[in-house]
Amino acid sequence: MKDPATLLQKLYELKQNDIDPRSGRLFTYIYETGINELRELALEAYRLFANTNALDPTVFRSAFFFERELVKNAMRLTNAPNDAVGTVTYGGTESIMLAVKAARYKFRKKYGFGKIPRVLVPVTGHPSIRKAAHYLGLKLEYLKVERDDKKLDVDDLSEKLDKDVALVVVSAPNFPYGTIDPVKEAAEIARERGVPVHVDACVGGYILPYMGRLGYHPPLFDFRVDGVESISMDLHKYGYSPKGASIILFRAPEYKEGTIFVDLRWPGYPLINNTVLSSRSIAPLAAAWTTQAYLGEEGYLKLARDLLEARDDIYRGLSRLGFSSLAPIESPLLSLSLDSENDVFKYYSWMSLKGWVVGLQPKVKDLAPYNIHLTIMPIHRKVYKEFLKDSEEAINMPPPRELIDLLDLVQKDPMSAAQRIGETALDGILIAKVLESIPKDYAEDLARMLAVEVYRR
Ligand SMILES: *Cc1c(COP(=O)(O)O)cnc(C)c1O
Numbered sequence: 001m002k003d004p005a006t007l008l009q010k011l012y013e014l015k016q017n018d019i020d021p022r023s024g025r026l027f028t029y030i031y032e033t034g035i036n037e038l039r040e041l042a043l044e045a046y047r048l049f050a051n052t053n054a055l056d057p058t059v060f061r062s063a064f065f066f067e068r069e070l071v072k073n074a075m076r077l078t079n080a081p082n083d084a085v086g087t088v089t090y091g092g093t094e095s096i097m098l099a100v101k102a103a104r105y106k107f108r109k110k111y112g113f114g115k116i117p118r119v120l121v122p123v124t125g126h127p128s129i130r131k132a133a134h135y136l137g138l139k140l141e142y143l144k145v146e147r148d149d150k151k152l153d154v155d156d157l158s159e160k161l162d163k164d165v166a167l168v169v170v171s172a173p174n175f176p177y178g179t180i181d182p183v184k185e186a187a188e189i190a191r192e193r194g195v196p197v198h199v200d201a202c203v204g205g206y207i208l209p210y211m212g213r214l215g216y217h218p219p220l221f222d223f224r225v226d227g228v229e230s231i232s233m234d235l236h237k238y239g240y241s242p243k244g245a246s247i248i249l250f251r252a253p254e255y256k257e258g259t260i261f262v263d264l265r266w267p268g269y270p271l272i273n274n275t276v277l278s279s280r281s282i283a284p285l286a287a288a289w290t291t292q293a294y295l296g297e298e299g300y301l302k303l304a305r306d307l308l309e310a311r312d313d314i315y316r317g318l319s320r321l322g323f324s325s326l327a328p329i330e331s332p333l334l335s336l337s338l339d340s341e342n343d344v345f346k347y348y349s350w351m352s353l354k355g356w357v358v359g360l361q362p363k364v365k366d367l368a369p370y371n372i373h374l375t376i377m378p379i380h381r382k383v384y385k386e387f388l389k390d391s392e393e394a395i396n397m398p399p400p401r402e403l404i405d406l407l408d409l410v411q412k413d414p415m416s417a418a419q420r421i422g423e424t425a426l427d428g429i430l431i432a433k434v435l436e437s438i439p440k441d442y443a444e445d446l447a448r449m450l451a452v453e454v455y456r457r
């Protein structure tokens with residue numbers, strides 16, 4: 001057997017190549033508070049419960065406790081009725097999978113198995129909704145959003161909503177532009193026709209309620225709205241838990257019934273699942289509970305205040321550099337454009353070279369130009385000055401040589417550009433295949449995105 005010290009050294013080496021979320025340099029992926037004591041505590045909880053299995057809570061009884069407490073708090077935050085029910089899942093994708101499965105169950109109870117049910121979602125909806133429809137055999141149909149505010153166009157919903165629709169999904173907020181769909185209007189239309197609405201509050205579930213308490217008054221998106229039958233909210237986003245924790249809530253137990261999978265017929269142990277995953281560690285639940293208990297209501301409020309201040313400072317600073325928001329600012333998510341797309345690429349490239357991880361979003365016909373996406377977190381309160389200083393430099397510098405070469409090549413020959421990108425960063429053959437299979441103007445856009453993406457690696 002190998003020497004543990006050598007192996008540990010290898011692990012530390014690998015970790016060195018990963019970006020450190022505590023540095024505050026990430027504007028996506030990890031939701032960092034900047035409270036080291038909390039991070040240590042949550043990771044200790046993670047370690048303590050790492051080698052457990054939530055599959056059988058009669059053996060690992062702590063799973064009951066953590067789940068009950070986490071669901072109770074989520075219900076409180078979303079003003080759920082007393083008989084609402086919920087499940088802790090591994091992530092937003094799994095929560096949404098269960099919401100879609102519950103809707104399919106309800107649909108089949110009503111109409112049998114003859115019809116293929118449809119799911120309606122604004123084009124800004126998260127891909128996990130499409131993924132769930134794909135996995136579960138439902139047909140996904142996109143709804144238009146308004147050009148100005150990037151919110152669901154309710155007339156389009158009204159038009160497309162018929163008896164084949166099993167579920168309408170709206171976002172609070174959507175990830176790309178950070179705006180909150182008109183949940184109330186959508187739910188009214190859907191309710192009239194007996195169709196449940198799922199609110200994807202994966203990113204908003206643990207921040208919008210606190211923004212409300214701080215006087216920002218986000219529009220109603222929770223169970224106070226009749227017709228909202230389920231809500232997904234990610235503990236591992238603004239709940240500040242380590243990865244692996246999300247919640248799906250249902251207004252009524254009949255929906256949860258549709259998420260349960262039982263097999264008592266096979267020769268092994270009785271299998272009863274209310275999640276997609278079966279064997280899984282209790283660690284994320286333990287860490288999420290510990291995080292919530294540590295912060296409490298006051299902690300979450302303080303963090304919300306911190307991050308909103310950071311958001312406003314960053315937005316003000318970037319506005320001065322020429323950025324403008326693509327949509328009204330209703331959440332901690334910013335999508336910002338510049339007059340010229342090439343300047344967006346240049347900014348993104350230099351910021352990556354300076355060690356900042358910001359998002360780059362593609363242009364979408366009739367909706368948005370290329371833009372920079374920032375997910376603001378409490379840690380950014382501590383680093384925003386440095387971020388703005390680097391931003392100013394990035395805006396005022398000429399584009400890096402490598403970017404110019406690549407963008408040139410993209411224009412002349414997207415395929416070989418993709419190949420070159422592939423060689424340096426990604427799977428070149430796969431990308432070439434994808435590019436061949438889509439229309440040329442899309443291929444160029446994609447190649448351009450990938451070219452810029454290279455700087456992150
Ligand atoms: C993050 C996110 C999801 C999916 O969550 P995962 O945890 O990555 O599976 C769904 N919807 C929105 C709006 C999100 O931001």
